[in-house]
Amino acid sequence: MGEHALWIAAALIAAAAQTARNAAQSSLTRAIGTLGATQVRFLYGLPFAALFLVLVSLATGQPLPALTVRAIGFTAMGAVAQIAATALMLLLMQSRSFAVTTAWLKTEPVLVAIAAALILHDPLSAPMLSAIALATAGVLLMTVKSGTALLGESRAAATGLFAALLFGISAIGFRGGITALTEGDFLIRATTILVLSLALQSLMLATYLGIFNRAALFGSLSHWRGSLGAGFLGAFASQFWFIGFSLTSAANIRTLALVEMIFALAVSRYVFRQPISKRQLMGMAVILAGIALLLRLQG
Numbered sequence: 345m346g347e348h349a350l351w352i353a354a355a356l357i358a359a360a361a362q363t364a365r366n367a368a369q370s371s372l373t374r375a376i377g378t379l380g381a382t383q384v385r386f387l388y389g390l391p392f393a394a395l396f397l398v399l400v401s402l403a404t405g406q407p408l409p410a411l412t413v414r415a416i417g418f419t420a421m422g423a424v425a426q427i428a429a430t431a432l433m434l435l436l437m438q439s440r441s442f443a444v445t446t447a448w449l450k451t452e453p454v455l456v457a458i459a460a461a462l463i464l465h466d467p468l469s470a471p472m473l474s475a476i477a478l479a480t481a482g483v484l485l486m487t488v489k490s491g492t493a494l495l496g497e498s499r500a501a502a503t504g505l506f507a508a509l510l511f512g513i514s515a516i517g518f519r520g521g522i523t524a525l526t527e528g529d530f531l532i533r534a535t536t537i538l539v540l541s542l543a544l545q546s547l548m549l550a551t552y553l554g555i556f557n558r559a560a561l562f563g564s565l566s567h568w569r570g571s572l573g574a575g576f577l578g579a580f581a582s583q584f585w586f587i588g589f590s591l592t593s594a595a596n597i598r599t600l601a602l603v604e605m606i607f608a609l610a611v612s613r614y615v616f617r618q619p620i621s622k623r624q625l626m627g628m629a630v631i632l633a634g635i636a637l638l639l640r641l642q643g
Contacts, residue, residue, distance in 0.1 A: 356600070356603065358583075359603050365385075375570070382427075387564060388571045388572055393542050393579045393582070394539055400532050400535050409526070415520075418519075418524055419520075419541050423514070426511070426514035428510050432507035452508040453595060456515050456594050457599075458473075459509075460515075460519070463516055463520070464516060464520055466519075479599050482602070482629070484627075486628065515594040515597070534586040585601075605627075606632075
């Protein structure tokens with residue numbers, strides 16, 4: 345399988361696994377709260393990521409790549425940005441402006457494309473940016489009902505846009521960490537940075553919860569049976585996100601990741617028997633058109 349097909353497959357697998365993880369994590373959120381459930385994502389994902397790294401090293405016969413200062417710096421940037429973005433997202437989900445903030449959150453691919461071109465010098469052409477914007481417009485069409493003013497609730501819009509920027513910075517940080525490693529093939533470099541990022545995030549969030557919210561910390565530890573499944577799915581999804589980051593630009597991966605919206609809609613329709621509106625179907629078509637154009641440009 346060539347690199348082009350490999351990063352597409354990696355992103356699709358990651359999006360599907362993340363949809364499953366979100367479903368598993370939702371029940372944990374009700375049991376131990378949003379911060380406790382967020383800690384589960386990192387803490388219980390770390391052992392599985394470490395296992396993946398051992399298996400990759402044994403299967404390929406490659407030693408672990410030496411960590412460089414640049415790799416650690418980029419990974420730490422991605423880890424902090426992802427925690428902050430997740431916290432903002434959870435805060436926004438409690439507001440009445442859910443549709444508006446979700447729409448702004450999904451502007452991430454456009455922000456990633458521009459920022460990655462500036463920071464990592466990832467290629468970005470006008471046609472590529474147009475394809476990314478088209479796919480993002482499909483998400484807006486799916487999530488924002490007619491008559492909703494995107495700019496009318498300026499505080500929600502600004503917070504959602506900032507959270508999207510932080511998610512974009514996290515993607516750039518993780519890709520930067522992977523490309524900063526000078527040893528090993530794409531698979532072992534991606535898995536090494538995954539383990540490093542989860543270790544940093546587990547430590548940072550556990551420290552924060554230990555000081556400010558011990559109930560959430562103890563809750564994440566006491567619900568270990570239910571947390572193992574969510575931790576595995578989280579690590580599995582992240583493994584493929586990071587493989588994607590090792591093979592192509594962060595903008596390509598985060599744009600293709602928009603298919604998660606379609607996966608989530610399919611779960612709602614076929615698992616929870618919720619109807620799909622014409623507007624959502626139109627949004628799905630626009631997302632797929634944007635993704636198809638992006639993949640054609642990459643081919």
